Amino acid sequence: MLRRIVLVLAALAVFPVPMLNAGVRIGVGIGVPVYYGPGYYRPYYYPYYRPVYYVAPAPVYVQPAPVYVQPAPVQVVPMQAAPGPQPVQANLPPAPQPVPLPPPTPVPPG
Numbered sequence: 001m002l003r004r005i006v007l008v009l010a011a012l013a014v015f016p017v018p019m020l021n022a023g024v025r026i027g028v029g030i031g032v033p034v035y036y037g038p039g040y041y042r043p044y045y046y047p048y049y050r051p052v053y054y055v056a057p058a059p060v061y062v063q064p065a066p067v068y069v070q071p072a073p074v075q076v077v078p079m080q081a082a083p084g085p086q087p088v089q090a091n092l093p094p095a096p097q098p099v100p101l102p103p104p105t106p107v108p109p110g
Helices: 003-014
Strands: none
Touching: none
16 A cells, blocks of 8 residues: 555656646847737736725704794684573462461370
């Protein structure tokens, strides 16, 4: 088992791994910039982000509307005086006279 692991590690060390990419460039500088087409090296582009300023709206103060109260209008209507009570005159028979009671009877002793 150990021998197999050592063999696999040795094979990986000897054979190139296709995922690795190493570029070699040999050049001679002459002191004059020369354009080689689409550049091999492109610097990282730093996008410019402008600062965002937020302006808060003005505060809104809410209060109830004013209430004005006045008494309701009263219409004064002139009224005639009500006639007073009139005496009633009825033709009634005279009231019956009370009947006198008989004298008390004495209670026998006994």
